[in-house]
Amino acid sequence: MSLLEVEDLSIHFGGVKAVQNVSFSIDSGIIYSVIGPNGAGKTTLFNLITGVYQPTSGEIRLDKEMIQGKSPDRLAELGIARTFQNLQICMNMSALENVMIGAHLRLDRNLLKAAMRWPSLRRRDNLLREEAAELMKFVGVEQYIHSRSDSMSYGALKRLEIARALAMKPRIIFLDEPAAGLNPKETIEIDELIRKLSGSGITVVLVEHDMKMVMNLSDRILVLDYGRKLTEGTSAEVRKNPDVIAAYLGTHA
């Protein structure tokens, strides 16, 4: 059954058509990858689905519900989580708090209760601290549980973003280049982490340049080029597609 359906989605920035008439659907529980050369519109597509950009036209449906044009915080309520290609970590907060903020919507956000140090709020926060520490362990950054976020390495921050997204208890998670800038060992660890995520029942959507990782992990792959859908299929199908080879390696027409 398809969890996310995208139909005829386009966005134009002035004269630039960053995403044009892209349609695809993602089944529940799978690992779905979006690939394409630089500037193909992969991150733009993520930004459209997660509400950071508003589409010029087209439809996005999550579990049959139309979600295009909704704000990111409304989409978060519907169970959409994401990480960022260029890290978006709150450096003014501790590592643990960065994960705790992921649980924002599951908490009592009342200002007056907060100011009065309401007991139920304190208890919930203490539970959350343990939960966040567990998540940091799950993504493999447990050595930073008591650290400030600005003392963490780049690779660890990438994982911290995943832990924050998981704290939302999402149905679907969008990972924007989780392995970019990582060394081969870290890349393998991220690969394993994504398998663990998928194993826990979350639908994973991946933008990634590391082809080995994409081919190994993905149940299905969407190939974008110049904002258009080039093809879509299993890794074996995509690998053999002459259009894909042309887009990546160039071709003598």
Next chain:
Amino acid sequence: MQKNAYLGLGLLIVVLIALPFVLPNSYYTDLAIKIAINAIIVIGLNLLIGFAGQISLGHAGFIGIGAYASAVLPAHFGLHPAIAMAVGALTAAVIAGVVAKPIFKLKGNYLAMATLGLGIILNIVLRNEAQWTGGPDGMSVESLSLFGFELSSDKQWYWVVAALLAFSVWASLNIIDSPFGRALRALHGSEVASQVVGVNVVRYKVSIFVLSAVFASFMGSITAHYVGFVTPNIADFFHSIELVTMVVIGGMASIFGSIVGAVLLTALPQALATFEGWETVVFGCVLMLCMIFLPKGLVPTLSAKLGKGE
């Protein structure tokens, strides 16, 4: 981290209790009261500027609203001062809430300009509505009585203001370390990251702006009753700037920094009075040196040097 902060609160309470026994005369008691009033306003402003990362250059306008509510409403309408105070705080909250939504669509310099304009408008209203406010000459304010007990001596005022300060510090520390406070700090750290985890950023910016306006209005009322007289100067642009300077010098996103900033900027001009005419120059130099050598503000820089966070 949090344990240190509440330890600081304990220390503050001890200092506040000990202070009246150390202060040699009523001049110093008066200074201490003024410092505490400023500290509370600056704490509220620091929640907005330091923690949520939004600037306001018009906060003196809200102080003016509170001060004049406490002056005008009892004098012209016979309202009880406590009710006048509440009406002032409510007015400040409503004005802050109504203007905040369009204002917080702006960022950086534009936000600074918009809040600056708001402060100036409020100040002009107070100056021009002379039939109610006495215009530029100001007006006197009734004394405040609580539960049939009139606050008159400096010592009594000191205890009231000290209690308010301790309470404000406690409440603010609680807010920072709560789901609400984390959302505020997150939208400062990364607005887009806070949005995608579900933080409605506009709502949070508006809430904290309203809260800091209520802090300011309430302390404006207290100031009016304590001094017994208000002039529009309380709401002018320079007062707003002075408050922002206290936030920056003491330390952004530091509750205790707010107190240090208030102490420094309230007491220093008095201490420098001996320099006769040169005091503003010396004052300016002190501020410049602070910013050059302690760019993150006094408390955050020093606590980092001592190897522990606040």
